[in-house]
Amino acid sequence: MTKAEKIALEKYRDKLKFVRSSGAAVNPDEPKDEKKARIDRAKKDVKFMVEYYFPHYATSECADFHVKSAKYTKKHRTGKQFDEWGRGLAKSVWDNVIKPFWLWMNDEAHYHVIVTTSFDRACELADDLKAEWEANPRIINDFGEQKGTGQWESGFYITKSGFICKALGAGQSVRGLRVKDQRPDLITVDDLETKETIANPKRQKKLANWIERDLLPTMDGPIRRFLYANNRFAPMMIQTILQERHPDWKVFHVKAYNPVTYEPTWHQKYPRWYYKEVEQEIGTLAAKAEYNGEPHIEGEIFKEEQIQWGKMPSLNHFKIIIGRWDVAYAGTPTSDFNAVKVWGLHGRNFWNIDNFVKQCKMRSPLEWMADFQMGLPKSVIVHWGFESQFWNDEVRRTIEEVEDDYGISLNLSEIETSGANKYDRIITLQSYYQNGRIYYNDKLKSHNDTxxxxxxxxxxxxGYKTKDDGPDADQSAISECSKYIYRGGKGQKPKVGKYERKRRF
Incomplete structure (x- = not known):
């Protein structure tokens, strides 16, 4: 036996121990009618089924999205479905263990193919349910011994009841998948993306083609279910290619937490502030990509290499400091961001001094502005402004409340918005980035809002569809700062002088 085979065997033995240690007791003298009633209930109620047959997995109550996804899978015999759930939401367990078993109970799954990055990894995933057939006392008690006397290998097994499972590596030949008269009727693609595929769009498209043209056609018959389990952590993935090609395929996109309230979606498992701590540990962008399927976007116009970090000049050395607030009201996971951007003019260069960019209610950015202003040296003034189109009584009331609570005046000015298209306005910043005139405070390198x-x-x-509240506030602040750049000739005075404040109240 090779070293790799020994490691694989040891892993499988650990799986068997895990199943046997569940404490899932059975009553050997149970009346047949009680057993039948339980099985009949489990066939209809997936939550009950999980809690009874898989207590070692059901250490937390099933989430609503688990049940909803499973019901959809069962209802659609030829469904093509993406379980695009965030990290830690049990998508692999549900799509490789729970759903296949539940479908099998209902005579809806007979030949399951599991596909992932490599054959060895696919074998590991296939072994999870294989261990259940072999060692789960409740499954054995209700459905009899399932460990086959014939084909019972890692990566390819057939239970005594006739259920077949086959492991397959991505891109591997699909020839020979037919077993006698049986063809696959359930295919699960699990965690197919790697660092190599993410960096290689050509490879991604090749695998998407392989799924469409080779893998899916192996199914033949009235039942042809396809499950794809992967969180969306990058802008372009194999699953996004397939989703664009097949808009009628079902996508269950589930975020692990509400980015505004931090309420966990699987609240039965994760405590209230779990994901807030995760954001603090790994950063907002990484957390949102891994847990909420909001991947970091690579710029096509504005690029990372254009961002210049530097030691910021002293605040009292700036000619003017402008703060712009892009107002948002709702404070929901799908709402716009409240964005406050503070920029300063030093010489002919623009410096990003500090930032607030969050999906939240209006009070939070105002409190941030108050804290920022109170922390400034007495010789430094920040000129706050917001677009006049956002003005209403609620904005006014909130501003007054925060000013009263902090005992300060923010002197917020209403700014008339340019009639130019927002995209066109933001694009005007590109020349400043190209000319190296925009700098970011190097103390903000690890700052989440930045x-x-x-x-x-x-x-x-x-044609962008992403949020633009931060760049919109950037453009407004930088545009105002640019008015204070001295462009006159020798002996001439600057045309722009004292900054005029305007308030409605």
Whole structure:
């Protein structure tokens, strides 16, 4: 036996121990009618089925999206489905163990193919349910011994009841998948993406073609279910290629947490502030990509290499400091961001001094502005402004409340918005980036709000559908700062002088 085979065998033995240690007791003298009633209930109620047959997995109550996804799978015999759930939401367990078993109970799955990055990894995934057939006392008690006396290998097994499971590596030949008269009727693609495929769009398209033209056609008959389990952590993935080609395929996109309230989607498992701590540990962008399927966007117009970090001049050395607030009201996971961007003019260069970019209610950015202003040296003034189109009584009331609570005046000015298209306005910043006239405070390199704002900037391109609140505030602040650049000739005075404040109240 090779070293790799020994490691694989040891892993499988651990799986058997895991199944046997579940404490899933059975009553050998149970009346037949009670057993039948339980099985009949489990066939209809997937939540009950999980809790009874898989207590070692059901250490937390099933989430609503688990049940919803499973019901959809069962209802659609030829369904093509993406379980695009965030990290830690049990998509592999559901699509490789729970759903196949539940479908088998209902005579809806007979030949399961599991596909992932490599054959060895696919074998590991296939072994999860194989261990259940072999060692789960409740499955054995209700359905009899399932360990086959014939084909019972890692990566390819057939239970006594006739259920077949085959492991397959991505791109591997699909010839020979037919077993006698049986063809696959359930295919699961699990965690197919790697660093290599993410960096190689040609490879991604090749695998998407392989799924469409080679893998899916191996199914033949009235039942042809296809499950794809992977969180969306990058802008372009094999699953996004397939989704664009097949808009009628079902996508269950599930975020692990609400980015505004931090309420966990699987609240039965994760405590209230779990994901807030995760963001603090790995950063907002990484957390949103891995857990919420909001991948970091690579810029087509504004690029990372254009961002210059440097030691910021002293605040009292800036000619003017402008703060712009892009107002958002709702404070929901799908709402716009409240973005406050503070920029300063030093010589002919623009410096990003600080940032607030969050999906939240209006009070939070105002409190941030108050804290920022109170922390400034007495010789430094920041000129706050927001677009006049956002003005309403609620904005006014919130501003007054925060000013009263902090005992300060923010002197927020209403700014008339340019009639130019927002995209066109933001694009005007590109020349400043190209000419190396925009700098970012190097103390903000690990600042979450700054990173979120930059990600929005990278997403600006023709026809963009990403949020643009941060770049919009950037453009407004930088445009105002640019008015204070001295452009006159020798002996001439600057045309722009004292900054005029305007307030409605």
């Amino acid at each position: 990173a979120v704002g930059l990600t929005q900037l990278y997403g600006i391109e023709p």
